[in-house]
Amino acid sequence: MQITASPYVWPYDGAMIPRKTALMIIDMQTDFCGKGGYVEQMGYDLSLTAKAIKPIQRLLERIRCVEGFTIIHTREGHKPDLSDLPANKRWRSRQIGAEIGSEGPAGRILVRGEPGWQIIEDLAPEPGEFIIDKPGKGSFYATDLDLILKNRGITHLILTGITTDVCVHTTMREANDRGYECLILEDCTGATDPRNHQAALEMVKMQGGVFGSVSHSGEVLKALEQY
Secondary structure, three states: OOOOOOOEOOOOOOOOHHHHEEEEOOOOEHHOOOOOHHHHHOOOHHHHOOHHHHHHHHHHHHHHHOOOOOOEEEEEEEEOOOOOOOHHHHHHHHOOOOOOOOOOOOEEEEEOOHHHHOHHHOOOOOOOEEEEEEEOOOOOOOOOOOHHHHHHOEEEEEEEOOOOOHHHHHHHHHHHHHOEEEEEEEEEEEEEOOOHHHHHHHHHHHHHHOOEEEEEHHHHHHHHHHH
């Protein structure tokens, strides 16, 4: 099973094998795509990140029916005492009127355990699916993600979530450097600026696919028809 993608048919090394593949759903939290969350408090158009919800939901429901697939959700957030929050990250958030750790409509912004930190109900993890809690943009930094993937024999990653240009792209770069074969789905990702979303996808395609390949959830669903 291969997936039509650009700049190359994915994966490069033959058919995709479900037991060696993980679907990553990055930071689909209220703080990033829900009412009263961090993104809305910063003044961005919430629809630009929320647009990824339905495509991810359709893909997730299908992949849950395929035996062997690993499903991984991530959440960005900090400890309640903010001991893992870098001073410059907090300062930057303060400049745009949504200081991390401060009270907002969805509780303390980007703080673990708060309503805004939770994964949205439409994409809520099911038993057996992994949840990676991370303090930064990348999913590998200060987490046990790499250990989990290696212990499960995962070599291929399908990346979805938000935002395309920050947490998703950082995770893809980290994964690429660790030797994982990556596919990012354009309709299952979103950014606070459409130009940044498109630019992030184009960066992947450079140099023959410098970080992996780019596709659409429809192509993945098509490839999964044999299951």
